[in-house]
Amino acid sequence: LAGRAVSDERALAEIYFRLDAAVTHLLLDEFQDTSLDQWQVLSPFVDEIGSTGDGTRSLFVVGDTKQAIYGWRGGCVELFDSVEHHAPLIQRESLAKSYRSSPVVLDTVNRVFADLASCPTLDRDKHPEDAEAAAAWSAGFEPHVAEYEQLSGLVRFESSPVAADGGEEDPDDFSPGPANSHEAFVAQRIDELHRQLQAGVGPRRTIGVLTRGNKMVNRLLYELRRQGLPASGEGGNPIADTPAVAAVLSAIDLSDHPGDTAAAFHVLNSPMGEVLGMASRREAGRVAARVRRAVLRDGWAATVADWVTALAPACDAAGLAKLTKLVELVEQYEAQNTGASAEALRGSALVDFIEGAKVEEPSTSPIRVMTIHRSKGLEFDAVVLPELDGR
DSSP, rough: OOHHTTSSSHHHHHHHHHHSSOEEEEEOOSSGGHHHHHHHHHHHHHHHHHHOOSOOOEEEEEOOGGGGGGGGGOTTTHHHHHHHHHHHOOOOOOEEEEESSSSHHHHHHHHHHHHHHTTTSSOOTHHHHHHHHHHHHHOOOOOOOEOTTOOOOOOOOOOOOOOSSSSOOOOOOSSOOOTSSSHHHHHHHHOOOHHHHHHHHSOOOOOOEESSSSHHHHHHHHHHTTTOEEEEEOOOOOOOHHHHHHHHHHHHHHHHHOOOOHHHHHTTTSSHHHHHHHSGGHHHHHHHHHHHHHHHHHOHHHHHHHHHHHHHHHHHHHHHHHHHHEEEEEEEHHHTTTTTTTTSSSHHHHHHHHHOEEEEESSSSSSSEEEEEGGOOOOOSSOOOOOOOOO
16 A cells, blocks of 8 residues: 555655655665565665655665575565666675675685586476576675685585484474484584584683574574583574473373372372472362462462472472573563463463464573574574585
8 A cells, every 4th residue: 555655746745745855865774685575665765766866866776685584575676686676776786795704705706606607406308497597596606705805714515414214304294203313413413513613722612503493493402402512592592302391391281180180190200299299199189279279379480490499409400491481471461461260371372372472492502403583693603504415
């Protein structure tokens, strides 16, 4: 609607009247992520500014086609060329000099992308659209150079061993892989890299592990923590997969459903059994009633906080951090449902809320796992890309 309105000259004049001035200087950042709808609004302003060559107006557009990651929401990188069509007097300036990376890293980038069309994986017969896109990319790619030529660097490409059963792993499978999985191989390599980086004298070195999606973030975090590595996840991760948190959620579930034998078994065979004074599954009804009375008297936040205090001695630092997040989530849920119906305050509703919530983890760990999208603008001493096998 806005695009159609601005395309009318009278409407454009009305906008200028309301602004009490015409748009004389237009600055557009991250232009590679502009959508067609957004461009429909912007293009009349670009046309008007671009038609003036007396220096009274200016157009400044900044973007990087290699960072066009919003195609899923309509971002159209091809609009870059449209700017020059609408504003023929605009001058293009390329920024191919890097002030961050070493020559070794940039040489690898140049080798890969300057001749991307020859990659055998991009089979022109099977995937002609991929091959055409790769050729277009290489044609428009400008080699990168490093400002600081003395910087050292290393690039290494490795393939993980084939799984023992000879089959391929399902990338959408959330469950942790076997000991010989690709994720286990990656975690082992990260362990070796971490030891090398921390062996030197000086500040603690950081490792960024960048994935294509959140599922791989969770799978790698599982493997890294299983190997005892100090890793944190970025971008929000579930907390229900932590043993201590899972035991608390089973206790909350049990308060709502005393006949839930799975929840009763879990509570009984975890430290929560001792916290709740539950010695056998036959006591599930009595324990559930006692929890409900405590919640009616003190609320969910205070009740869960008492449980966490009792569980703390049996938890490691990571488990205690997740339990602290759990208390914060329960407080948030209770605040959001102040005065709500009894149904909203039931244990099962609280469990659903917690299981669906994702929380940010502290980013002080030397190993940080996140999606490529989340890593924009960050820097690390070493970067690991564990998903180079997908199309």
